[in-house]
Amino acid sequence: MVAPNKRNVRGKTRGVILDKLIEANGGKPLPITIKPSDGKQTGKYCEKLSNEIGLTVRQHAPVRVEKWKQMPRAEINTMLDRIKFFPCLTMKEKFALDLTQEHVKKILEKQLSDRFRNWRCDLHKHFKKFPTVVEAKRNPHESVSNQEDWDYLCDRFSSEEFKEKMLELQRQPIAEGAVAMTEAEIYERVLGQKSGYVKGLGFGPKPISFSKSRPSSSEREIELEHRLVETQLLVETQQQQLETQQDRIDQLEALVQKQNQQHHQQFEEILRHL
Structure with missing residues (x-):
């Protein structure tokens, strides 16, 4: 479950x-x-x-x-x-x-x-x-809702052990004709991803190769139908948001009108006593 x-x-x-x-x-x-x-x-x-x-x-x-x-x-x-x-x-x-x-x-x-x-x-x-680490802790990533978890990550990322592993991979010699690893590839190596040599790219994660056949007309129609469903859902969500905003505007306008009436009555009351 x-x-x-x-x-x-x-x-x-x-x-x-x-x-x-x-x-x-x-x-x-x-x-x-x-x-x-x-x-x-x-x-x-x-x-x-x-x-x-x-x-x-x-x-x-x-x-x-x-x-x-x-x-x-x-x-x-x-x-x-x-x-x-x-x-x-x-x-x-x-x-x-x-x-x-x-x-x-x-x-x-x-x-x-x-x-x-x-x-x-x-x-x-x-x-x-x-x-700074302090400022980083004040701004957690949107996918980490628990502050203690984010603090843990910040402490881990700023630790000497973690930084040393990153630097060690950055210092590795690059073979002639090879390309240095990107920061993402270095980070993946630190996390233990298996690497392999790729001609022209040096050592790093192997790229994933794939082929994609051209979809049939029926598949395209189905995909378009699904995109239409998603678009309709998005429109409905935005419409609900607009209606909510309009309700709020109507409430504020009614409040302003009521306050104006009260001020007008108070002003007339003052004039009567002059």
Whole structure:
């Protein structure tokens, strides 16, 4: 069973969008196919699944776990459930994913680990925006709602051990014709990502290669329909916000009018006594 979200980062809106897509899919979970041979994902909802994985990491991954290989199995299983199910008692499915199949779990966990490293790198970049640790602690990243967790990260990022690891990788000699690692790649190495040599790029994370076939006309029509659903939802949300603002304006106008009437009555009362 999946508990409600700990961090609220567009979670409600995204849940409504998935609900609309499931409704457009005849009330069935969004189908995703993961091939056992190469782990390739196919289907028109792959992008939605990828977004959900990133959201799950930002909202629910433990902040104080530094490397993915240190992630407790219970936490990984919980995140897998959060990807598959809505956070409610009915165990309503978002995606038609069979988590009992080993290759499905393996691919999803690989995506979770990649997103986890990217997220940690984003947290470090945010920390570096501020000139002092004290100021950084006053400005936590939007995905870290617990101040104690953010303080922990700031202390970790500013520790001599962490900085020494970063400097050690920066000092590594660069082979002739190779390109120096970026800060993100260095950070990923500090977090323990496996690296490999790539011709022309030196040592660093191997790029992911993929091919994308041209979608058929029916697939394009379905994708356009889904985009229309999302656009309609966005319009409805903005309309609700406008209506709320208009109600507030009407209330303020009524208050001003009432105050003007009171001032006018007070002025007339003063004139009567002159």
